[in-house]
Amino acid sequence: MVIGAISTSALILDIIFIAIILVWLGSYLFGRWRRNKYATVIDEEDFQKGMHKAQVLDVRPKNQFDRGHILGARSMPLTFLRQQMGELRPDLPVYLYDEGMTLSTQAAAYLGKRGFNKVYILKDGYAKWSGKTKKAKYAD
Structure with a gap:
């Protein structure tokens, strides 16, 4: 049970980390697109x-x-x-x-x-x- 809880916690942290990276990357690319457009x-x-x-x-x-x-x-x-x-x-x-x-x-x-x-x-x-x-x- 403890091993399952640890891997579930690690998975949740990995998903949160990936989501943060994707949001940051999207924000960066959107800013670049706006700058180039205008x-x-x-x-x-x-x-x-x-x-x-x-x-x-x-x-x-x-x-x-x-x-x-x-x-x-x-x-x-x-x-x-x-x-x-x-x-x-x-x-x-x-x-x-x-x-x-x-x-x-x-x-x-x-x-x-x-x-x-x-x-x-x-x-x-x-x-x-x-x-x-x-x-x-x-x-x-």
């Missing part, structure tokens, strides 16, 4: 070349933007994108970034569904940015 991922060099003719949006929360951001970027947290849509021009390219690419992917999907077709995401986000930045003059 935006083009560009490296830092291309981002820097085109950002002077684009609307550069930092979609991280405001407190992260205030700690430091790409020089010339405008703070437009993902949570406020809907309210600030009127400030954006659909005829100009939109360059998005966040700490990685998760929030940018969500913003790109939102913009793409609303007619923005020139949307670009900074590959690896602000975390890997080595270009010019504006840092806060104060510490939190």
